[in-house]
Amino acid sequence: MKRLTLFISNVSAVLLLLAVPMAMQSQLVMNGGFESISTLPSNTGQWSFAEHWSNASSATGDPDLYHIQGTGGGDLPETPVAIIAPFQGMAIAGFMACGVAGTNRREYWTGQFSEALVPGQRYQMTLALANGERTPFSEAGLGVSGLGMHFSEGVPLQNDLEPLQVNAHFEFPQVLFGREWQVLAFAFTAQEPHTHFTWGVFGSDDQHSIVVEEGAGPSMAYYFLDGFEITAVDGGMENEESDADTRGPDVKPDAGEVDLDAAMSWFVPNAFTPNGDGENDVFLPVLRNMELIKMEVFNRWGEQMWLTEDAQTTGWDGQQIGHVEALHGTYVWQLQMREENGQVVTKSGSLNLIR
Numbered sequence: 001m002k003r004l005t006l007f008i009s010n011v012s013a014v015l016l017l018l019a020v021p022m023a024m025q026s027q028l029v030m031n032g033g034f035e036s037i038s039t040l041p042s043n044t045g046q047w048s049f050a051e052h053w054s055n056a057s058s059a060t061g062d063p064d065l066y067h068i069q070g071t072g073g074g075d076l077p078e079t080p081v082a083i084i085a086p087f088q089g090m091a092i093a094g095f096m097a098c099g100v101a102g103t104n105r106r107e108y109w110t111g112q113f114s115e116a117l118v119p120g121q122r123y124q125m126t127l128a129l130a131n132g133e134r135t136p137f138s139e140a141g142l143g144v145s146g147l148g149m150h151f152s153e154g155v156p157l158q159n160d161l162e163p164l165q166v167n168a169h170f171e172f173p174q175v176l177f178g179r180e181w182q183v184l185a186f187a188f189t190a191q192e193p194h195t196h197f198t199w200g201v202f203g204s205d206d207q208h209s210i211v212v213e214e215g216a217g218p219s220m221a222y223y224f225l226d227g228f229e230i231t232a233v234d235g236g237m238e239n240e241e242s243d244a245d246t247r248g249p250d251v252k253p254d255a256g257e258v259d260l261d262a263a264m265s266w267f268v269p270n271a272f273t274p275n276g277d278g279e280n281d282v283f284l285p286v287l288r289n290m291e292l293i294k295m296e297v298f299n300r301w302g303e304q305m306w307l308t309e310d311a312q313t314t315g316w317d318g319q320q321i322g323h324v325e326a327l328h329g330t331y332v333w334q335l336q337m338r339e340e341n342g343q344v345v346t347k348s349g350s351l352n353l354i355r
Helices: none
Strands: 064-067 089-100 110-112 119-132 142-152 170-176 180-189 196-201 208-211 219-237 266-267 284-289 291-298 304-308 327-340 346-353
Touching: 089 142, 089 196, 110 284
Parallel strands: 142 219
Antiparallel strands: 064 089, 089 219, 110 196, 119 180, 119 219, 142 170, 142 196, 142 208, 266 284, 291 304, 291 327, 327 346
């Protein structure tokens, strides 16, 4: 897995969930977690079941919606493309970002804001992205550079599966690829009252790197999406005398836009596979500028399976107390952390052990 250096930080195949400053927030991403759906998906290509989302008005583009309670090709965690659990909630989206180099095949997801962006207001956007654990018969396995976002007033119009020939207001130049969820973030100052955003790869194949990451002959770069959020950040409105060249989203920001080094943040993965293949074999929280006090794992009956009070722990390897292998299934974790100001924070959540 490649180390990403722009706005994101990769730690043992698990990315940090950024601690986003909560200032004034009037804009929201409508249905940013794909939880609000009109019908449970039963097959791939049922993007229209996700409320407030579009396929960039393509006549043939069919991005996918998945749900834990879905059926057939629309359920989780095993999809026709890869095995993956939601980043949050019960639903996620998926799409073919591109095909084999030279084919210029694209799908896009277009979302909308609850209100138009306020020109001059500073925002931060975050989203979660993953490729999942590729299934033996999957056509996925390519990785592509240039995944990014385009802001617009209204939904763009894609011609069948042709690339949208628009400029990405923000893009990540690295080839993004990884089984586990990665949280991406960028900050910008709104220039126009944009109402929509589109996520994908813009422009022709010759503008991007398309590489084989997994599989013998994959035919597409396929990505899962979840957790789109926008937050109005401290700093408020830009001063009229500010240098226009430093403002977005008409320009790409630099790495100083999001101070990952100073942020207190934490992330706990929601699945791991202790099968000894060197990929995601241990369950471990990722903390930044916070101290681990204690972490426990319980089974569904409340029995303690694992405990650590060691900040340098290497994580739970799926062995329960007594050195017996824990069974495949769902567990509950509880985490205590100490912030830099001494405040103790307790969090809990669910975990899938996949064997």
